[in-house]
Amino acid sequence: MPERISTVLERPRPPQSSRPGAIGLPLGLLKTARPRQWVKNVLVVAAPAAAGELFSRHAAVQLAIVFGLFTAAASAVYLINDARDADADRAHPTKCRRPVAAGQVPVAVAYAVGGLLAVLAPTAAALLCTPLTAALLAAYVCMQLAYCVSLKHVLVVDLTIVTTGFLMRAMIGGIALDIPLSRWFLITTGFGALFMVSAKRYSEAVQMSGSSGKLGATRALLTEYTTGYLRFVWQLAAGVAVLAYCLWAMEEGGSAASGSVLPWRQLSMTAFILAILRYAVFADRGTAGEPEDVVLRDRALAVIGLVWVAMYGLAVANW
Numbered sequence: 001m002p003e004r005i006s007t008v009l010e011r012p013r014p015p016q017s018s019r020p021g022a023i024g025l026p027l028g029l030l031k032t033a034r035p036r037q038w039v040k041n042v043l044v045v046a047a048p049a050a051a052g053e054l055f056s057r058h059a060a061v062q063l064a065i066v067f068g069l070f071t072a073a074a075s076a077v078y079l080i081n082d083a084r085d086a087d088a089d090r091a092h093p094t095k096c097r098r099p100v101a102a103g104q105v106p107v108a109v110a111y112a113v114g115g116l117l118a119v120l121a122p123t124a125a126a127l128l129c130t131p132l133t134a135a136l137l138a139a140y141v142c143m144q145l146a147y148c149v150s151l152k153h154v155l156v157v158d159l160t161i162v163t164t165g166f167l168m169r170a171m172i173g174g175i176a177l178d179i180p181l182s183r184w185f186l187i188t189t190g191f192g193a194l195f196m197v198s199a200k201r202y203s204e205a206v207q208m209s210g211s212s213g214k215l216g217a218t219r220a221l222l223t224e225y226t227t228g229y230l231r232f233v234w235q236l237a238a239g240v241a242v243l244a245y246c247l248w249a250m251e252e253g254g255s256a257a258s259g260s261v262l263p264w265r266q267l268s269m270t271a272f273i274l275a276i277l278r279y280a281v282f283a284d285r286g287t288a289g290e291p292e293d294v295v296l297r298d299r300a301l302a303v304i305g306l307v308w309v310a311m312y313g314l315a316v317a318n319w
Contacts, residue, residue, distance in 0.1 A: 028099030029113055032082050033075035039292050040169060041070045043189075047174025050185055052316040059177055065128050066176045070169060073121040073137055077144040079114030083107045084148055118145070133176045140168045155224055159197055159233065166193035184248030188241055195237035195276070196291045199283035202230035206286030234283055238276050245272050264315035271308035278304060 044066050048054050054063075082089065082100040089101035099105040118141045126134035147161045170189040174181050205227050249265045278301045282288040295301055 024104055025109070028104035029079070029109070032079050032099050032105055032110060034078045036290075036292065037074065037078070038071050040166070041067050041074065043166065043169035044070060044173035044176075046170040046189065047179055047181055047185065048177055049316070050182070050312075051174070051179045053177055053179055062129065062176050063173055066125075066133065066172055069121045069125050069129075069137060070140075070172060072117045072124075073141050074144075076114045076117035076121065076141065077148065079110045079117070080145060081148045083110035083114065129176050130178070133172060136168060136172050136175060140165065153221055155221065158221060159194065159201065162197045163190060163194045166190075166197070182248065184244050184251060187244040188248055191237045191241040191244060195234050195241055195283075196279070196288070198230055198234040198237060199279070199288040200290070201225065202227060202234055202283060203286045203288045205230055234280075238280060242273055242276055245269065262314075264311045264319070268308055268311035268315060271304055271311055275301065275304045275308060 045054065045063055048059055048063060053059050079100075082098055082105075085095075086100045086107055089095035089098050092101075095101060100107060100110050122134050122138035122141060125137045143161060144165060147158070151161055152158045167186070167190045171181060171186070173179075201222070205222050205225055208222055209227070246269050249269050278298070279288065279294065282294050282298070288294055295305060
C-alpha cells in the first residue's frame with residue numbers, strides 16, 4: 001500500500017492547457033501593447049510646453065486625445081510586431097515570455113486587434129483633431145509597419161525609423177494645436193532621440209559580444225554593426241543635440257530682453273548638457289537600455305532632468 005501511494009504521488013501531473021482564458025486574453029493583449037512604453041508618448045506635450053501653450057482647456061483636451069490616439073497607434077504596431085516575431089521570440093531568453101510567443105495571445109488575435117487599432121487611430125484623429133494630425137499619425141503607423149516587415153533589417157535605416165518615431169511624437173502635439181515648430185526644437189529632439197536610440201543599440205551590441213552572439217539570433221542586424229560605429233553615432237548625435245539646444249536657447253535673447261529675473265533659458269543649457277553627459281556614462285558602459293529605464297534607475301539623472309524642466313518652465317513663464 002505505501003508503495004502504491006508513493007507511485008500515485010510521484011506520477012507527473014498533466015500539463016496545463018496553454019489556451020488563453022477569458023481573463024488571460026485581455027491581460028495578454030494589454031501586456032503586448034507595452035504599457036511601460038506609453039510613457040514615451042508624453043513627448044506629445046513637448047512642442048506645446050516649449051511654446052507655453054499648455055494651460056488652456058482646449059490645449060489640455062486636444063493633448064489628451066492625441067496622447068490616447070498615439071498610444072493606440074503604437075500599441076497596434078507592438079501587437080503586429082509580436083505576431084510577426086513570435087517564432088523568433090520563442091528562441092530569446094526573455095522575449096519568450098511575451099504573451100504572443102508564450103501562446104497566451106493567439107497570433108491571429110494579435111494581428112486582428114493590431115490591425116483594428118492601426119485603422120481606428122488615424123480615423124479618430126481625422127474626426128477629433130486636424131487633418132494634418134491624422135496624416136502624421138497615419139504616416140507613423142505606415143512607417144512603423146514597414147519597419148516591422150522589412151526596414152528593421154536595413155542598416156542605418158533602422159536607426160532612422162526609430163528616431164523618426166520619437167520625432168513624430170514630439171511634433172504631433174504642436175501640429176494638433178497649430179503651433180509653429182522651431183527648427184532648433186526639431187533638430188534638438190531628432191538628434192537627442194538618435195543619441196538614445198544608438199546608445200541602446202550600442203549597449204545591445206556590447207551585451208551580444210559578451211554572450212557569445214546569442215542575442216544576434218533574434219536581432220540579426222546587430223551583427224552587421226560594429227560597436228565602434230555605434231559609438232561614433234551616439235557621440236555624434238550627442239554633440240549635435242547639445243549644439244542645437246544651445247543655439248535654440250541663445251536665439252531667445254538674454255534676461256534684459258525678456259524681462260525675466262534670470263536668463264533661465266540660457267541657464268537651462270547647463271542642466272541639458274549635464275543630462276547628456278550623465279546618460280553618456282551608461283552608454284559608454286553598454287548599459288543604456290530603454291531610455292525610461294535609464295532615467296528611473298539613476299537618481300542623479302532624474303534630478304538633473306527635473307532641474308532642467310524647472311528652469312525651462314521658468315523661462316516659458318517669463319519669471
